[in-house]
Amino acid sequence: MLDIRRLRTETDEVKAALARRGIDTVEVDRAIELDVQVRQLSGDRDDLRNQVKSLSKQVGTLRRDGKAAEAEEVQAESRRVGALEQELADRAAAVAEELHQVLLRIPNTPSPEAPDGAGDQDNPVIRIGGRDLGDFGDHQRIPHWELGTRYGILDNERAVKISGAMFTMQRKGGATLARALLSYALDRNAELYEEVRPPSLVTSETLTATGQLPKFADDAYHLERDDLWAIPTAEVPLTSIHRDEILDPAELPMRFMAATACYRREAGSAGRDTRGMLRTHEFDKVEIFAYATPEQAPMLLDEMVASVEATIASLGLAHRVIEICTGDMGQSHHRSFDVEVYAPGVDQWLEVSSVSWFSDYQARRGNIRYRPGGGGTAPVHTLNGSALAVPRVWAAIVETYHRPDGGIDVPEVLLPYFRGSNRIA
């Protein structure tokens, strides 16, 4: 959520920043218009409340002095003003709620440093690492769903029987690989990040703080009976850990990590990149997250990108880092980088991590503040990223580590998680 005061005082700057996303800025005008009304109405309401309060005090005094008749008169007047006050209060509340709803739907302003662009085709590649794309042999040019079936480590046919389309099931070494990736990503980040095992079902309030609600309700699974939502990412519960709290600046930055299942309805993406493990309704992911001061945030963003990149590199996969341009950014993002791995069997770059800086956008929604020096409170900055999203890394490993003579090797860094074996299959 953007600061309404910023909309009020820097209207043109905010509009220009939002225009870089390629979106219409009429909502900004709407918000400003409603804000004027809210302030007018609540000012008038406050005046009336003040009158009611002082009249009521007079009643008390008159009663005490035994002047019942006079008290009656003042009571009648107070009743009359009270009715007017109630009417204004209702109107003010209604307009304030409308303003709130408008604000919830206005996206974050991109960082001045974020590159301009209309869509994902404009995302600049920042770095490329790992092996050369020409280095892969024919034995590695087989899609992971074929290898998975051949070696009995992926059983999507039965996953679909159990749960329907776009669910997957790993077996044997494939299941071990999925679990090993989670443990590995957690272990690598354990020095800086506190490990958390958050709830997977969350309230609407929690899902609103990060920005999924109200705009993207269709993308999430909702359990109506209990009004709970299945988390699409651990970012959701992690961001709300300190919701409605005021943090001690001495404790910032605070870093958390969590391995959780993630649930996404993938509404509107049916049939697109859905084979094998490329896009699924449920997948495991290790998320890293931080609360920071505005000053700390850029440094943490660099730190997170570097850390994610190093994790992927250590798995021996071809990979690259791209920066997300203004036209391709998520609603809450201020600045964002993706890490992609190259999967030789499907011959595609696969997004396996997205690291983002949200400035104070989520903190305003979640009312997460700290005390900066010099008094008062200010919203913190939030950042997060996938340290490792399992399915696509799984796919890239299975394809990359397929041997010319058959079988699939375990990447060296994962050997400690394979119970003494050096083969996935």
Next chain:
RNA sequence: GGAGCGGUGGCAGAGUGGACGAAUGCACCGGUCUUGAAAACCGGCGACCUGAAAGGGUCCGAGGGUUCGAAUCCCUCCCGCUCCGCCA
């Protein structure tokens, strides 16, 4: 799921209709004293909205109601604790 008791400032905790945004203690900040610290003493110390300021307003779990006036009374919901039931 049932019964009982609760939910007040960073924490603890008083307040059961009229000057209560709220005693007191702890914590915290500033000062005096001290070489320094501690102790003692003095002072300060919630958040939010609005306003140039003075000021005004909101917030005692949430929402609604009663009343001239609600932290205080009533209703609904949420959360916690204790006991019972169920249960990995």
